[in-house]
Amino acid sequence: MAMDAMAVIKQTFFQECEEQLAELEMGLLAIENGDHDQEIVNAVFRAVHSIKGGAGAFSLDDLVHFAHIFENTLDLMRSNRLQPTPEVVKTMLRAADVLADLVRAARDDGDFDDARTEALAQELAALGNGGVAVSAAQEKEEEVDLSQFRPRPIAFNFDEEPAAPAEPEKKTFSIRFKPKPDLYAKANEAALLLREIERLGVATITCDTSELPLLSELDPEGAYLAWTVELKTDADEATIREVFEFVEWDCDLEIKGDAASEAEELDVLALIRKVREAVEPEAASVSPEESVPAKAREPEDRGPVKSADILKIDQSKIDQSKADHAASGPQQTTSRVDRDRLDRLSELVGELVINQAMLAPRVTEAGLARGSDVTVGLDELEQLTRGIQDSVMAIRAQPVKSVFQRMPRLVREVAAMTGKSVRLFTEGENTEVDKTVIERLADPLTHMIRNAIDHGLEKPEKRLAAGKPEEGLVRLSAAHRSGRIVIEVADDGAGIDRTRVRASAVNKGLISADAQLSDDEIDNLIFLPGFSTAEKVSDISGRGVGMDVVKRSIQALGGRISITSKPGQGSVFTLSLPLTLAVLDGMVVTVAGQTLVVPLTAIVETLQPKGADVHGFGGGARVIAIRNMFTPLIDVGRELGYRNEAADPLTGVALLVESEGSMRSALLVDAIQGQRQVVIKSLEANYRHVHGIAAATILGDGRVALILDVDAVVANSRADMTAYLEPNLALAG
Amino acid sequence: MSKTVLTVDDSRTMRDMLMLALTEAGYHVVQAEDGVHGLEVLRATEPDVIVTDINMPRMDGYGFIKGVRGDEQHRTIPILVLTTESDAEKKDRARRAGATGWIVKPFDPVKLVDAIRRVAT
Numbered sequence: 001m002a003m004d005a006m007a008v009i010k011q012t013f014f015q016e017c018e019e020q021l022a023e024l025e026m027g028l029l030a031i032e033n034g035d036h037d038q039e040i041v042n043a044v045f046r047a048v049h050s051i052k053g054g055a056g057a058f059s060l061d062d063l064v065h066f067a068h069i070f071e072n073t074l075d076l077m078r079s080n081r082l083q084p085t086p087e088v089v090k091t092m093l094r095a096a097d098v099l100a101d102l103v104r105a106a107r108d109d110g111d112f113d114d115a116r117t118e119a120l121a122q123e124l125a126a127l128g129n130g131g132v133a134v135s136a137a138q139e140k141e142e143e144v145d146l147s148q149f150r151p152r153p154i155a156f157n158f159d160e161e162p163a164a165p166a167e168p169e170k171k172t173f174s175i176r177f178k179p180k181p182d183l184y185a186k187a188n189e190a191a192l193l194l195r196e197i198e199r200l201g202v203a204t205i206t207c208d209t210s211e212l213p214l215l216s217e218l219d220p221e222g223a224y225l226a227w228t229v230e231l232k233t234d235a236d237e238a239t240i241r242e243v244f245e246f247v248e249w250d251c252d253l254e255i256k257g258d259a260a261s262e263a264e265e266l267d268v269l270a271l272i273r274k275v276r277e278a279v280e281p282e283a284a285s286v287s288p289e290e291s292v293p294a295k296a297r298e299p300e301d302r303g304p305v306k307s308a309d310i311l312k313i314d315q316s317k318i319d320q321s322k323a324d325h326a327a328s329g330p331q332q333t334t335s336r337v338d339r340d341r342l343d344r345l346s347e348l349v350g351e352l353v354i355n356q357a358m359l360a361p362r363v364t365e366a367g368l369a370r371g372s373d374v375t376v377g378l379d380e381l382e383q384l385t386r387g388i389q390d391s392v393m394a395i396r397a398q399p400v401k402s403v404f405q406r407m408p409r410l411v412r413e414v415a416a417m418t419g420k421s422v423r424l425f426t427e428g429e430n431t432e433v434d435k436t437v438i439e440r441l442a443d444p445l446t447h448m449i450r451n452a453i454d455h456g457l458e459k460p461e462k463r464l465a466a467g468k469p470e471e472g473l474v475r476l477s478a479a480h481r482s483g484r485i486v487i488e489v490a491d492d493g494a495g496i497d498r499t500r501v502r503a504s505a506v507n508k509g510l511i512s513a514d515a516q517l518s519d520d521e522i523d524n525l526i527f528l529p530g531f532s533t534a535e536k537v538s539d540i541s542g543r544g545v546g547m548d549v550v551k552r553s554i555q556a557l558g559g560r561i562s563i564t565s566k567p568g569q570g571s572v573f574t575l576s577l578p579l580t581l582a583v584l585d586g587m588v589v590t591v592a593g594q595t596l597v598v599p600l601t602a603i604v605e606t607l608q609p610k611g612a613d614v615h616g617f618g619g620g621a622r623v624i625a626i627r628n629m630f631t632p633l634i635d636v637g638r639e640l641g642y643r644n645e646a647a648d649p650l651t652g653v654a655l656l657v658e659s660e661g662s663m664r665s666a667l668l669v670d671a672i673q674g675q676r677q678v679v680i681k682s683l684e685a686n687y688r689h690v691h692g693i694a695a696a697t698i699l700g701d702g703r704v705a706l707i708l709d710v711d712a713v714v715a716n717s718r719a720d721m722t723a724y725l726e727p728n729l730a731l732a733g
Numbered sequence: 734m735s736k737t738v739l740t741v742d743d744s745r746t747m748r749d750m751l752m753l754a755l756t757e758a759g760y761h762v763v764q765a766e767d768g769v770h771g772l773e774v775l776r777a778t779e780p781d782v783i784v785t786d787i788n789m790p791r792m793d794g795y796g797f798i799k800g801v802r803g804d805e806q807h808r809t810i811p812i813l814v815l816t817t818e819s820d821a822e823k824k825d826r827a828r829r830a831g832a833t834g835w836i837v838k839p840f841d842p843v844k845l846v847d848a849i850r851r852v853a854t
């Protein structure tokens with residue numbers, strides 16, 4: 001039982017470690033950026049201290065050892081004995097990485113880099129020595145010091161009494177104990193200490209009341225009593241002293257071994273009663289049971305002596321402290337909610353939104369006046385529904401911080417591997433977005449940052465030659481813009497080398513040699529599948545993952561990615577993502593009498609096909625010329641099997657869509673009904689997977705509409721077409 | 734009626750461990766996350782003993798102890814501070830702030846209960 005509970009606590013500990021590690025890194029980065037606020041240094045110290053504390057409880061020795069050295073160095077910084085120079089902070093950041101590795105190794109029972117850990121431990125210790133490397137002798141000393149820090153294993157076993165030391169020989173001690181007023185002020189209790197002494201053996205306790213003044217002269221905050229104890233025990237003097245451990249400064253204490261005395265025998269309860277009788281005669285009738293827990297000095301006994309002033313001073317300090325905190329930002333209190341419950345809530349709210357939308361036209365149909373109670377009530381319902389929807393989205397929303405926080409370490413590692421000097425600047429990390437989006441953002445962002453350092457930033461020599469600072473800058477920012485979250489990864493590197501990109505694309509057969517491309521179009525070539533500009537595939541970016549994969553994963557989130565670049569000045573990658581995956585902006589269209597929803601993010605433009613632009617091939621395959629580019633024209637109705645005969649393109653509408661690999665296609669639909677936000681319902685969860693369909697939704701009139709999987713439809717159609725036209729298809733360019 | 738212990742610690746791990754040790758020893762436990770929160774909980778729950786960490790955000794252990802000792806209604810509540818063995822200075826500072834006693838981290842549940850018994854019934 002207790003062991004299970006400990007296992008759960010251990011899990012909590014590792015969760016908490018992750019939070020502390022994030023706090024640590026954030027704090028160190030703030031310090032690196034010149035923020036020397038004492039509270040930040042304290043928070044950083046606290047993070048390491050907390051990790052050490054917990055690790056000690058679980059006997060994670062390696063972790064305790066390293067955290068202890070780290071903590072010592074941070075303590076020097078905290079007390080201004082170590083200046084946070086860039087070198088010092090850089091070492092600490094690397095130490096934070098090592099600490100993170102140690103935490104994870106402990107959590108996963110994995111290995112960690114012993115040599116690296118030891119090297120950093122020495123570097124940290126050297127910082128403490130004013131940069132002087134630790135000599136062997138000093139190191140040895142340090143070892144000795146650390147030995148005090150061996151965590152003590154905890155035996156959570158309350159059924160078993162601790163084994164009593166086998167020491168049969170009883171000794172007699174004479175103890176004289178005279179409390180000072182401070183002892184009581186700190187809420188220590190003479191009677192309780194005497195009771196503990198009594199537990200050690202046979203005690204004869206005498207109370208010395210000779211200094212007790214008359215009641216009228218008695219200071220309620222004073223200390224007048226003293227006790228003598230003759231204790232026959234097998235415990236040693238140290239054990240007796242331990243009882244008085246908390247009060248040794250606040251009392252006169254004398255302990256003599258093997259003394260004999262003829263003291264009057266009194267038990268503690270009788271003693272207390274006697275004391276109370278002396279202090280306040282009216283309390284004489286108090287029963288022993290009550291008199292034990294009751295303090296010999298109850299608050300009301302003390303009177304209003306000066307305490308009002310004390311209270312005032314301290315209250316003002318508390319207020320000050322509160323104010324300080326308010327200035328440094330609100331404290332977050334959080335509750336943990338099961339993910340499934342949250343999903344269920346979102347789903348229900350989705351239903352509510354649909355239901356509410358269904359009601360509105362019904363009321364109009366019923367011919368009710370605009371000012372009628374029902375209409376007004378319905379308006380209110382709509383407001384409330386929207387409010388609930390926003391609140392649920394807010395619950396699911398999290399700051400992008402959790403992803404952004406992983407990036408500084410990545411930057412350090414990639415910078416070290418490429419031999420570049422990089423500074424990461426982040427902003428807008430409190431921008432919130434749906435948790436699901438955040439989780440799926442980590443990989444593309446990681447890749448983009450790697451890319452920015454590896455391909456974007458120049459080598460230091462090159463930068464210096466170009467008159468730029470040696471240290472390259474990568475900026476990662478997030479912001480809300482028109483109902484979406486926009487994330488930018490910018491670097492101040494060389495920008496895209498368009499000549500090289502173009503040549504490479506031609507080389508790889510992605511474009512024809514005489515293709516006329518704007519600068520923008522050339523820049524966007526890097527999103528084509530299989531494109532890689534690095535002449536030599538590097539360790540970092542060239543892992544077979546290109547920008548096409550990044551684009552693909554962003555699109556899968558209903559997002560868009562674009563790049564702008566200025567030669568010699570750098571590049572900016574811009575991601576635009578929906579705030580939630582639960583709703584989707586869609587174009588509602590009609591195809592063969594069916595209502596379908598096409599995700600708006602996939603649509604580039606819509607157009608009315610003209611007879612001269614549409615060209616047919618055999619097998620029903622057609623292309624449409626859009627600004628002199630031949631684009632496959634896909635009949636959605638036929639593709640989904642709604643009809644066998646091809647629709648007349650001239651009576652329909654073409655949706656120019658961009659799908660996987662930046663390929664453009666035109667989807668032919670019969671008509672556009674309108675644009676609207678729809679709540680996504682999984683088709684797999686409710687029915688089964690249907691090819692060409694991504695999900696379903698329920699429209700305002702209660703009918704189910706399918707949401708088109710644009711990529712799948714396009715890929716399928718292209719496969720058909722390629723099979724048919726294989727020899728002479730040359731669409732690109 | 735079991736005695737109520739208020740634990741004040743910013744670490745969830747430490748709070749959970751104290752909770753486990755104290756509930757197994759028969760105490761009723763209330764928790765707070767820092768000094769400011771601790772003073773709030775103190776007024777709401779009237780604990781018999783307080784166990785507090787020192788290093789906490791918002792208001793540290795010293796501030797919290799002074800807050801309790803300065804509160805006419807609660808100044809007689811025994812307070813034990815959680816501290817590491819090496820922190821003689823911290824121990825001393827806590828004592829001067831008005832701490833009743835201390836518990837060495839990582840704590841041994843038996844010693845924890847011993848210490849509580851030494852300052853409260």
